[in-house]
Amino acid sequence: MDRKAVENAVLTILNEIGEDPSREGLKRTPHRVAKAYEYLTQGYNKKIEDILNGAIFEEKYDEMVIVKDIDFYSMCEHHMLPFYGKVHIAYIPNGKIVGLSKLPRIVDAYARRLQVQERMTQQIADTIEEYLSPAGVAVVIEAYHMCMMMRGVEKQNSITTTSAMHGVFSEDTRTRSEFLNLIAQKRI
Ligand SMILES: Nc1nc2c(ncn2[C@@H]2O[C@H](COP(=O)(O)OP(=O)(O)OP(=O)(O)O)[C@@H](O)[C@H]2O)c(=O)[nH]1
Numbered sequence: 001m002d003r004k005a006v007e008n009a010v011l012t013i014l015n016e017i018g019e020d021p022s023r024e025g026l027k028r029t030p031h032r033v034a035k036a037y038e039y040l041t042q043g044y045n046k047k048i049e050d051i052l053n054g055a056i057f058e059e060k061y062d063e064m065v066i067v068k069d070i071d072f073y074s075m076c077e078h079h080m081l082p083f084y085g086k087v088h089i090a091y092i093p094n095g096k097i098v099g100l101s102k103l104p105r106i107v108d109a110y111a112r113r114l115q116v117q118e119r120m121t122q123q124i125a126d127t128i129e130e131y132l133s134p135a136g137v138a139v140v141i142e143a144y145h146m147c148m149m150m151r152g153v154e155k156q157n158s159i160t161t162t163s164a165m166h167g168v169f170s171e172d173t174r175t176r177s178e179f180l181n182l183i184a185q186k187r188i
């Protein structure tokens with residue numbers, strides 16, 4: 001990212017909304033916003049190979065592994081406003097397991113960029129499928145979209161849920177139900 005170019009763009013916005021970019025509180029705002037955007041879109045520079053490198057292990061465990069309630073913040077590609085919530089991931093190993101922390105890292109790699117919730121859901125599932133070749137993988141995302149809350153339809157309480165079900169999660173209703181029941185349960 002060309003930070004200077006983003007700073008100039010922010011300066012233009014400040015001017016065009018009728019602000020005075022030279023006033024005390026706004027002097028460093030273009031710089032701050034550019035830095036924030038660098039952070040919020042860092043997913044573009046993340047390589048899945050680097051995240052997973054060395055963290056896939058051979059193991060005989062073949063029951064469901066679930067990591068639920070993974071917080072995420074992303075930005076919708078239509079309005080560049082935040083959408084945020086929780087990701088729930090399950091997979092059934094087929095000879096290979098992954099370091100648990102790598103699942104939230106995969107989530108962040110896809111969340112920290114301009115997104116739509118549906119694509120992000122699929123990208124997470126496809127990545128796990130590609131690297132682990134599991135018997136099945138399931139991803140559910142529940143999110144609030146600021147573009148539907150602070151503008152537009154202005155609905156404060158609607159939650160958008162998306163899912164991607166592969167392998168046994170798509171073929172076997174019992175496996176899918178077990179996953180959905182487990183993510184609905186309150187924590188320990
Ligand atoms: N499917 C999907 N839609 C999204 C997501 N994030 C935002 N949107 C929607 O993208 C749509 C863009 O629609 P447009 O009609 O082009 O934009 P708009 O005039 O600002 O629409 P309103 O939000 O209805 O005011 C809106 O309906 C948003 O709610 C997402 O992750 N997935």
Ligand SMILES: [Zn+2]
Pocket residue numbers: 076077078079080081145147148
């Ligand atoms: Zn939006």
